[in-house]
Amino acid sequence: MSTQTASLVKTLNLKNFTHGTSEQRKEFAAEFEAGLKETGFIILEGHGVNTHLIEKNYELWEKFFTLDTEIKQKYEGVEGGARGYTGFGKEHAKNRSVGDLKEFFHVGQELPVGHPLSSDYAANVWPEEVAELRQYALNFYRELERVARNMLEALAIQMDLRPRFFADMIQDGNSILRAIHYPPLDDSMDKGGIRAGEHEDINLITLLVESTASGLELLTHEGEWVPVKAEKGQIIVDAGDMLSRITNEVIPATTHRVVNPEGENTSRYSMPFFVHPYPNSLLETIPSCITEDNPEKYPPITAGDFLYERLVEIGLIKK
Numbered sequence: 142m143s144t145q146t147a148s149l150v151k152t153l154n155l156k157n158f159t160h161g162t163s164e165q166r167k168e169f170a171a172e173f174e175a176g177l178k179e180t181g182f183i184i185l186e187g188h189g190v191n192t193h194l195i196e197k198n199y200e201l202w203e204k205f206f207t208l209d210t211e212i213k214q215k216y217e218g219v220e221g222g223a224r225g226y227t228g229f230g231k232e233h234a235k236n237r238s239v240g241d242l243k244e245f246f247h248v249g250q251e252l253p254v255g256h257p258l259s260s261d262y263a264a265n266v267w268p269e270e271v272a273e274l275r276q277y278a279l280n281f282y283r284e285l286e287r288v289a290r291n292m293l294e295a296l297a298i299q300m301d302l303r304p305r306f307f308a309d310m311i312q313d314g315n316s317i318l319r320a321i322h323y324p325p326l327d328d329s330m331d332k333g334g335i336r337a338g339e340h341e342d343i344n345l346i347t348l349l350v351e352s353t354a355s356g357l358e359l360l361t362h363e364g365e366w367v368p369v370k371a372e373k374g375q376i377i378v379d380a381g382d383m384l385s386r387i388t389n390e391v392i393p394a395t396t397h398r399v400v401n402p403e404g405e406n407t408s409r410y411s412m413p414f415f416v417h418p419y420p421n422s423l424l425e426t427i428p429s430c431i432t433e434d435n436p437e438k439y440p441p442i443t444a445g446d447f448l449y450e451r452l453v454e455i456g457l458i459k460k
């Protein structure tokens with residue numbers, strides 16, 4: 142981590158919330174909210190996600206991404222990229238036309254047959270060439286959901302909401318595990334291309350376990366790009382558009398990007414977990430976030446409709 146990042150982005154330990162005294166829990170919650178407001182990012186330690194599980198996921202996803210393109214394309218095309226593989230250059234940031242220099246694979250919520258929400262979600266697709274992926278990716282998904290629940294409970298307490306306010310929204314929610322491969326750059330790639338153009342995530346919060354290489358940057362309120370990196374055992378947490386919307390922008394969505402490598406030109410892998418409410422959950426402004434100086438900015442919308450609008454904007458759904 143650069144010294145600049147170290148001083149700018151707060152590092153918090155989740156154990157202080159899950160196992161701490163009431164003082165430590167309060168302090169954790171306050172620091173989390175302050176971090177989201179000040180820089181949009183916090184770095185989380187003590188999250189309890191097993192290192193082996195993270196390493197195994199990287200190993201298996203790398204196996205998938207090194208398969209021939211024709212094989213990977215068999216797993217493409219499920220509902221605007223909601224599940225399975227999305228090929229190189231397809232997604233672009235909201236106001237850009239050049240596609241990002243990445244390919245990725247989405248794993249979504251998997252509910253038992255007969256669950257009332259199971260028909261709301263497309264079925265996951267699993268590459269038969271990497272048989273172990275299903276088990277390891279789903280275990281990882283569950284672990285990240287647990288961390289997300291804890292973080293959102295802390296935020297709800299800090300905002301004087303009932304503790305499960307956000308946690309109920311993400312219960313059986315539409316969260317997405319995205320495994321990303323940014324290939325080494327070569328001359329055939331679009332000259333204006335960047336690994337991931339400047340953007341905000343669509344969801345409530347995003348959890349990013351350590352990536353395999355640097356490149357992630359956040360935009361400060363002062364308009365300066367600053368590198369952020371999670372080391373082994375750390376998770377970066379940031380705020381997305383849905384959280385910004387329901388907090389009436391009291392918590393802004395974090396603007397970030399992934400820049401091209403300057404030194405060694407190798408593949409980069411990362412695995413963001415986008416924490417989403419269930420599709421019928423209403424994104425409605427939290428009353429305490431409406432004040433005379435900050436009147437209500439957005440009408441209510443369901444999480445499903447909001448997501449659809451944004452997927453059209455970033456090129457994953459064609460209207």
Ligand SMILES: O=C(O)CCC(=O)C(=O)O
Nearest residue numbers: 337342352357399411413
């Ligand atoms: O690869 C990363 O570190 C971040 C990726 C990202 O911001 C995204 O996919 O939304």
Ligand SMILES: [Fe+2]
Nearest residue numbers: 340341342397
């Ligand atoms: Fe992002």
